[in-house]
Amino acid sequence: MNASFCRHCGRPLEPGASFCASCGNPVVQPAAAARTRRKPSWIPIVVGVLLLIMGIRIPLALALGVETTGTVRSVEQRINSNSSKLDHNYDIHYTFRTRDGKTGSGTTSMNRVYNVTRLPAEGSNIGVTYLPGLPFVNVPSDQKNLGWSTLIFIALGALLLVMGIRGTATVTRIRR
Ligand SMILES: [Zn+2]
Incomplete structure (x- = not known):
């Protein structure tokens, strides 16, 4: 004082x-002087990174992956709280063998299929692109459309990451 x-x-x-x-x-x-310090928040950073990884999975596989032939294991109509039988959405599960002899698997979805002859038959072959060394990063080779989920994951992940790195401000009062 x-x-x-x-x-x-x-x-x-x-x-x-x-x-x-x-x-x-x-x-x-x-007025008491205040010092503002920002500390990174780890939860948004971790969630943001996970969302980014999920978002770049498909573009990464398409850009850097190698081609192989997979087998369609099952074609199931997807019915859940967001999707009724009449939406004609299907999940296609497939397996494939990597160049080093490991087995990989993946799922892709086909939505609003009103003509079921468009669906692949169980047991038929399907082109699969996977990341060497990371075969869980894979996508059907003909999947050119990245879809909204990719964009949403990347946008949300980037937003959370930036928020986490900016962190929360903690104000410390300094008594004089
Ligand atoms: Zn006075």
Whole structure:
């Protein structure tokens, strides 16, 4: 506390006085200095990175993957809370063998298939593109459409990552 002059009349103040002895106005305390520090928030960073990985999976497989032939294992109509039987959405599960002899598997979806002859038959061959060394990153080779989910995952992941790195501000008051 070193408010030594009255802000109202400019006269010297008694040390520690709450009111000016000359004009009677209250003594304005100098605002406590505040230091703002930002700390990264780890939860948005981790969730953001996971979303980014999910988002870039398909573009990465299409860009860097190698081609192989897979086998369609099952074709199932997808019925859940967001999708009724009448939506004609299907999940196609497939397996494939990598160049180093491992087995990989994947699922792709075909939505609004009103003509079931468009669906692949169980047991038929399907082109699969997978990332060497990371065969769980795979996609049917003919999947050119990245879809909204890719964009949403990337946008949301990037947003969370930026928010996490900016972090939360913690304000520390410094007493003078
Ligand atoms: Zn005064």
